[in-house]
Amino acid sequence: MLKITPYMGPLVIIVSIAGLWFPLLGYFMLLVFGAIFLIAPFRGRWFCGNLCPRGSFMDFWVGKVSEKRKIPKFLKSYWIRVPLFMLMIVFMGYRLMNTHGLINQIGMVLVIMCLVTSSIAVVLGVTIAPRTWCTFCPMGTLQSIVGVNKYPLQMDIEKCIKCHKCEKICPMHLNIVEMTHNPDCIKCGRCIDICPKDALSFKKSVKSA
Template sequence: MLKITPHLGILVVIVSIAGLWFPLLGYFLLLVFATLMVTSYFRGRWFCGNLCPRGSFNDFWVGKISRNRKIPNILRSYWVRIPIFMLMMGFMGYRLLSTQGLINQIGMVFVIMCLVTTTIALVTGAGISPRTWCTFCPMGTVQNLIGGSKYQLKTDESKCINCNKCEKVCPMQLDVHTNNDKPDCIKCGRCITACPTKALAFKA
């Protein structure tokens, strides 16, 4: 992860709460959307593990109160993720059409979406695991579909000693040390740091 990553969580709190009084803060989400769309083409879900304010919020804030349970596999299924994506995008689209193009009202739509999704992330993160929301996040799903095969984590099997330290630190609870594709890897690099034999690396 980047040095700035642990400090980005404050941004989602500012937009979710202060945005109720200053709706223009909602337009920050457009910057987030644009950035993740661009980076996903080259590095998959790299944005999620390095620049996502909600990801930072989940890891470094919600993580302090999380029960740290296993994330249910059903939440990773596209049978769950695609309907959630369509529901949330449809709701946001409907709300945007009802604003009649008024700048403040458009901003408020984004603020409400941020507040709702942050609340879901907080509840699921505290009750299950910090990154539970990220397993079915609509924007994470989009990045998965666009660039899930890019910048894959690879294991040098000649160096791997099967200590499983990499899997213990993976916030997405992935099967890290195999060479299977991991489209939902958020490229945070914690597994690489934890590996005692330097068997892990990202490959373009």
């Protein structure tokens, strides 16, 4: 996690709410998409755990009022995530085509997308766990596919004492002790920081089998 990560959250409110009156704020979403496409091929879902404004908002704002229940496993299934990603692309494409290239209308489409998805994320974050949306987020799914085996978390089995502190602090509720290169790791590094034996670390890449 970067030092600025906890302060990225307010950007979600600015774009989602202020954007209704100032549609050009929606273009901030294009910067987010651009950053994702640049980072994912080399670091997987690193953006999610370090620079994502919504992720920051969920962790440090919604996390204070969340029920913090276990994230349902079915939400992590690619059978749900891939169709959702495709649906979002089709919906966005349709809405953008109807803007006829008008700058403010394009911005409003992006604002509405941010508002709707963020609203769903907040509801799930409060009733289940802060990062529930992130388990099936379309952009997160794209990153996990594009950046598979990139900058993976690795464990020194000889050092691990099976205390499971890493799993308790993992915002994605991953089974860290038993997992091998899970593409949904958001590279936030919290597990590394809390490990009492320094058994966890990131390495640059892993060759696909």
